[in-house]
Amino acid sequence: xxxxxxxxxxxxxxxxxxxxxxxxxxxxxxxxxxxxxxxxxxxxxxxxxxxxxxxxxxxxxxxxxxxxxxxxxxxxxxxxxxxxxxxxxxxxxxxxxxxxxxxxxxxxxxxxxxxxxxxxxxxxxxxxxxxxxxxxxxxxxxxxxxxxxxxxxxxxxxxxxxxxxxxxxxxxxxxxxxxxxxxxxxxxxxxxxxxxxxxxxxxxxxxxxxxxxxxxxxxxxxxxxxxxxxxxxxxxxxxxxxxxxxxxxxxxxxxxxxxxxxxxxxxxxxxxxx
Amino acid sequence: xxxxxxxxxxxxxxxxxxxxxxxxxxxxxxxxxxxxxxxxxxxxxxxxxxxxxxxxxxxxxxxxxxxxxxxxxxxxxxxxxxxxxxxxxxxxxxxxxxxxxxxxxxxxxxxxxxxxxxxxxxxxxxxxxxxxxxxxxxxxxxxxxxxxxxxxxxxxxxxxxxxxxxxxxxxxxxxxxxxxxxxxxxxxxxxxxxxxxxxxxxxxxxxxxxxxxxxxxxxxxxxxxxxxxxxxxxx
Ligand SMILES: Nc1ncnc2c1ncn2[C@@H]1O[C@H](COP(=O)(O)OP(=O)(O)O)[C@@H](O)[C@H]1O
Ligand SMILES: [Mg+2]
Numbered sequence: 001x002x003x004x005x006x007x008x009x010x011x012x013x014x015x016x017x018x019x020x021x022x023x024x025x026x027x028x029x030x031x032x033x034x035x036x037x038x039x040x041x042x043x044x045x046x047x048x049x050x051x052x053x054x055x056x057x058x059x060x061x062x063x064x065x066x067x068x069x070x071x072x073x074x075x076x077x078x079x080x081x082x083x084x085x086x087x088x089x090x091x092x093x094x095x096x097x098x099x100x101x102x103x104x105x106x107x108x109x110x111x112x113x114x115x116x117x118x119x120x121x122x123x124x125x126x127x128x129x130x131x132x133x134x135x136x137x138x139x140x141x142x143x144x145x146x147x148x149x150x151x152x153x154x155x156x157x158x159x160x161x162x163x164x165x166x167x168x169x170x171x172x173x174x175x176x177x178x179x180x181x182x183x184x185x186x187x188x189x190x191x192x193x194x195x196x197x198x199x200x201x202x203x204x205x206x207x208x209x210x211x212x213x214x215x216x217x218x219x220x221x222x223x224x225x226x227x228x229x230x231x232x233x234x235x236x237x238x239x240x241x242x243x244x245x246x247x248x249x250x251x252x253x254x255x256x257x258x259x260x261x262x263x264x265x266x267x268x269x270x271x272x273x274x
Numbered sequence: 275x276x277x278x279x280x281x282x283x284x285x286x287x288x289x290x291x292x293x294x295x296x297x298x299x300x301x302x303x304x305x306x307x308x309x310x311x312x313x314x315x316x317x318x319x320x321x322x323x324x325x326x327x328x329x330x331x332x333x334x335x336x337x338x339x340x341x342x343x344x345x346x347x348x349x350x351x352x353x354x355x356x357x358x359x360x361x362x363x364x365x366x367x368x369x370x371x372x373x374x375x376x377x378x379x380x381x382x383x384x385x386x387x388x389x390x391x392x393x394x395x396x397x398x399x400x401x402x403x404x405x406x407x408x409x410x411x412x413x414x415x416x417x418x419x420x421x422x423x424x425x426x427x428x429x430x431x432x433x434x435x436x437x438x439x440x441x442x443x444x445x446x447x448x449x450x451x452x453x454x455x456x457x458x459x460x461x462x463x464x465x466x467x468x469x470x471x472x473x474x475x476x477x478x479x480x481x482x483x484x485x486x487x488x489x490x491x492x493x494x495x496x497x498x499x500x501x502x503x504x505x506x507x508x509x
Contacts, residue, residue, distance in 0.1 A: 230352055257354045259492030270357050271281050 012043060015262045017251030019238065023050040027072070027191055027221050032086035034067050034076060041067045044086070045247045047240055051190075054213060054222040056236035056253065058229055060268065063242040065225040069193050072223065073109040074102055090191070107134050109191040110184030115200050116176030118168035118183075123160050126168045126179055127151060130187040146186055154182035155212045174205025178212065185216075192216065194224040198231065210235050229269050233257045241265045286351050290360060293343050294420070297364050297371075300336040301416040304371045307333065307378035308412060308475060312405030315385040315468055316398050326382035333375035340368040359492060363485040367419060370478040370485075374412060377471040377478075384471075388464055397451060397458075397465060400444040404472045407437055411479035418486035430483035431495060437476035444469045 025048035034042035042064045049055045057065040067076070074095060076082040088095045095105060107130070118126050127147045130136075137143035147164075151157035156178040160171070168179050177197060184192055194213075198206040213222060213235050226232050232239055233253060240250040241262070249262040260266045267273040281287040307326055314323035344361045347353060353361050411430055418426035448462040448469075487495040 229354070233354070258358065260355055266355050267279075269354050271283060271286065272279065273282075 012246050014046065014247045015249040015251075015265075017249075017255045017261065019050075019252040022238065022252075023052045025050045025221075026091050027051070028089050029068075029071070030087040030089070032068065032071055032084065032088060034064070034071060035083045035085075036079070037081040041245050042071075043246045045242075046086075047247060047250055049191075049221055049223060050238060051221045052218055053237040054217050054224060054235050055238040055240065056232035057223065057225045057240050057242060058227075058232050058268070059242035059248075060273065061227065064245040065242050066195055067245075068242070069195055069223060069225050072191070072193055073106055073111055075111070077102065104134075107187040108189055109193060110187065110189035112177070112180050112184055112192065112194040112197050114196040116173060116180050118171070118176050118179050120167065120169055122165045123151075123168045123171070123179060124164040127182050127186045130183060134187050136187060147182075150182040150186040151179075153185050153216065154178045155208065155215070156182055172205070174201050174208055177201060177205070177209055181209075181212065181216075189220065191221045191223070194222070196225055196227060199227065206231075229257075241268060243268070289343070289347055289351070290353075290357060293340065293347065293364050294360065296336065296340055296343065297367055298416070298420055300333065300340065300368060300371050301412075301419075303329070303333050303336065304374050304378070305409065305412055305416070307375050307382075308405070308409050311378040311381040311385070312402070312409070312472070314382050316402050316405070318385065318388070320386050323382040323386045327379050330375050330379040333372060337368045337372040340364055356489075356492075359489050363419070363489045366485045367482050370481045374475050374478045377475045381468045381471045384464055384468055388461055397448070397461065400440070400447055401465060401469055401472070404437065404440050404444060404469060407433075407440060408472050408475045408479065411437065411476050412482075415479040415482035415486060418483055419489065422486065422490040424487050424490040427483040427487040427490065427495065431480050431487075434476050434480045437473060441469055441473040 027049040029045055029047050029049070032042060032045045033040060045064075045068055047055075057068065059065055070076045070079075071084055071088060072095070074084075076084055084096065090108065093100070119129065121129075124147055127150050128137075128143055131143060131146045137146055148157060151160065156175060159175060160179075168176065171179060177200075181192075181197075198209050201209065210231065213224065216222060217237075224232075224235065236253045238250065239253045239256040241248045241256065241260075241264075243264055249256065249260060249265045251261075256265065257269060260269065264273070281290075307329060310322055310326040310329075313319065314326060344365050347361050351357075411433060414426055414433075415430045417423065418430060445466065448466050451458045452462045484495045487493070
């Protein structure tokens, strides 16, 4: 953590509309900035992300949505030359604490990517992999139980129960994405991050994933990056609008899509800036 | 980038502009209908009254047209924020305008029914006054809507108490004429219904102003101050 971040950027105020009905936030970001080498990609982003609800990050491409999402499970650590400043806390523990075990962190904060990326293994092995390496199953029966419930929670079990030992790569795109969600769920995370999880899917597969996200909401803190504003409006309770690396406005999704307070937010969601 | 007010998709922009323009056009027809109906009533001009009744068909057709445009934009464009407000408010405003048109039609039709009844001009003075006031209300409400001007919208809503007060005094005045001479009753009852119609026009103008306020601010106008004033006048 360095303390050099705030001098360079001009003071920027995020417009915030509080939500009196929001669940408490266990995950909080405080003045997070990200640099890729010399270039600053994210400027002082602070936001509370409530549990048991879906928060959506929207904004034109290149505005820093994925960059910010990757801060939350410390994926930026793996990028050469990337530097993160500021603080992200889960239950008041700083995720960037030196003593924190990053592998354990990634079990608490699962991630689903844009393109479904199942391992070239069986459906069963794809889901069993995480619980195995984290030592979550004491017996074979335990592991089976975890795999089955994860597949059920991901809404995939009925479709694959007869071919659990066939390759995951043989599934359709939408099924593969649900397999990846099952894989994320299997290690018992508290937070699920999704980076444009439907952008490679057709409308029906997308609808199924959206339905699933809505079901999962009651048990997790879900954060979704999406370039589809309609998707953000459909699935999320909170929306955050990013532009040029800054968090411009955040608030209840309904407010953001009916009466945003910032002109830039309005221009973006109504299709006036790209 | 910020600063531009146009949609990236220009055909979408055109559809929204066209919707707003159609509302203005319908508003123009309705203003004229109210003016004509009042005029026909005051001057006992049967010909003008009949034209006013006939012209109402155009107003009805325009409401359908606006509804269709709005539904089509919702279905194809999924409007949000101010665009959504424009579409929803347009549906409401078109509905109120159509009702105002009906009030004008009803007044015009009624004005043809007292042909041959002798009547002193002073009976109509109150109505002339009311007609002028509600025409102004309709015009201002439409200005507020077109210009997205919340101050004008508030002014219209507050001014509605004047229309209501005028109607109450018209009612008392006509009642006096009826008590003076029972032969006035038929005439005065007709006039009272016309007065009621104009008072309703004022209410619809208020609704339009409330939609204008919603369009401009994204918030609904709580007209409780106006309600209080109304209570005071009626009691
Ligand atoms: N690994 C990287 N190295 C250098 N620059 C990057 C890297 N990843 C992203 N960026 C830059 O950071 C900015 C934000 O990118 P990103 O977070 O991917 O935006 P979004 O997800 O909103 O499209 C962009 O200007 C992008 O070019
Ligand atoms: Mg991205």
